[in-house]
Amino acid sequence: MRVMGFFDRLKEGLAKTRTVFTERVGGVLSRRKIDDSVYEELEDALLSADVGVGTTQYLLDRLAREARRQKLATADQLIPVLQSLVNEILDQGETELHLASQGLTVILVVGVNGAGKTTTIGKLAHRFRQEGKRVILAAGDTFRAAAIEQLCVWGERSGAHVVKQNTGSDPAAVIFDAIQAARARKADVLICDTAGRLQNKTHLMAELEKMYRVIVREIPEAPHETLLVLDATTGQNAIVQAKLFKEIAHVTGIVLTKLDGTAKGGVVIAIFQELGLPVKWVTVGEHLGDLEPFSASAFSAALFDGADVSRS
């Protein structure tokens, strides 16, 4: 049901784009023999989904090999093969959230500015609340104006308690407080918000490292998950983002946000291949319920839908 929900929503969003790749596939490609121009069109489709040059090349090479092996004759037969290649890669990822076997589960949420961390936390909190869990949110973004207030609104909406200090205070101290509060209140889940930071800012990454250390010091097996919130509209820079955040905060999975637009987030394929980081959740709107578990098959199907391959 949930997977269908994600797929439907995605489809709904994608249907709004004007040139639909599959139409083209159905129309122009289907009767065509497989030649270089077919591969060129597929290359354009992959590139425009932000799959990236290297991964696109890799996928097309494998596709060509498969096509020879299976003796495929017409272009329309290529799409399902390509989809299954992508699916095969992403399906290896562990999408389940790792929760504490007993006691408090700590989730650290990191990412660049404007990726959608605070909103994602609101949605995650809502989800845990619906499962009947007690949730505490740590207002670890003490830098951005009104970030704390923003998290408080989400706390109210989802029914989660927010532990906060003033803007400008040490975020590691806020997280320390939140852990103590979570213990005292016997909470099931603690979700830690952090300020957005660009991965090349050494001092901000050091600040994040400190937050991570505080969590580990208090609860050695925590954080049980460190989620990198990644805007689906991000291009190739996402790879560097994932790499550096993984180094500093030991990211365990990705939340791919804003997937209800026209962006495909194809860069997550390269991220999984290079860093082994799976996508765990996707978000598809601004409402509390707009959070869905990642489905590799739905994602790889959507990757080729609505791609704008019209050329001037």
Added chain:
Amino acid sequence: MFDTLTNRLQSAFQRLRGKGRLTEDDVKEALREIRRALLEADVNHAVAKELTDRIRERAVGQEILQSLSAAQQVIKIVNDELTALMGGGQAKLANASKPPTVILLVGLQGAGKTTAATKLARYLALSEHRRPLLVAADIYRPAAIQQLQVLGAQIDVPVFAPGSDVPPPEIARRALDEARRGGYDYVLIDTAGRLHIDEELMDELRQVRAIAEPDETLLVIDAMTGQDAVNVAKQFHEQIGVTGAILTKLDGDTRGGAALTVRHVTGCPVKFVGIGEKPDALEPFHPDRMASRILGMGDVLTLIEKAQATINEDDARALEAKLRRNEFTLEDFLTQLQQMRKLGPLDQLLGMIPGMGKLNKNLQGNSVDEGQFRKIEAIILSMSVKERKNPELVMKSSGRRVRIAKGSGTEVRDVNQLLRRFDEMRKLMKQFSGMGKNSARALSNLAGQVKGRSTFGHPGSGKGKRRR
């Protein structure tokens, strides 16, 4: 991951030594590299294709002087084309003949509209001596209004915020009244982030636009945006009518190919770039610099400007003369170190030098140690002026070395190391000042020294040590 395009092209042209003119076949591989560089920089694939076609036309038939310059020639063509595509010169902000000038900021969620609005207001107030009014028209995102109010207070610019119960078109109407009444000459309307395919919200934006009649509608777009920039720019432009763009988060390490896409799709110039989280981190957009950045050619102009701002030109000239005469002393070395620190973190500086991308990558994550700088500084400051001018004095006397170590809170070992490095550096500097082919290597050695991973620390590399 990113090799600089310059390096790649140089290897692509390596085989062409001694040929007369570039043929289509010759440039084929180079063009593939160019296309790859553009795509890795997130330039839209269709735009990249168009560009490479144009570059092919211009490059074929070019005379080759030698392989290296063939690469440089092509780079120049690419750079020219990119710069031209991004609009040549710098674009100014619109100015209404009858105030107030209305600026509408639009874009996707999380692009940085609120921050950009604040920066723009500050720029207008401080650099242009105008009276801006910020308008909080994002009634959807929790605490968005409050965010603008806090930021407005920080920069001392009033914020008009009737609240989240008032529909945005109505907010715009009241804001204009307020601006006329209050004698403001700029009105900056911060709108809610929205998807370009969200019909309802795009319709709302059209209404705001109809009422506000903005002189400038700026698309705020994240510099990290990938291929989707084409859809975003196209939709916002077609539905709302964009007059320019602000490229945000350019202080990251993204190449920012989206800038090219936005310009290409809308025909509107990027007017400003956001380069930090603080309200003053806004700069006018320079197409030529952006071209270099997209290509990974380094931002030489920024480096030069930065250097000019911090380094006294006379000092630099005097230093150069000293280098040539081999009179470089520890005192000069200290001055240099201090100037370098004024410029900013070394790893950032290196990224701006063409061909240094690779070296920079090696340095990153292993960044140059500030502590190392401080140690060196302390040691030199613990020497007498005479000793600084004549390091041989210290080299010869162990008594002086012990005194200096004590004075600087370091070990004699550190003093010895510094002296050894300084000596090597002096030799390298001499080589470097000649600006020969080995300049890159010399610089990289230099960086190695500063990092403390000196190549001459290895056994066998220091002849003198062995003899002793």
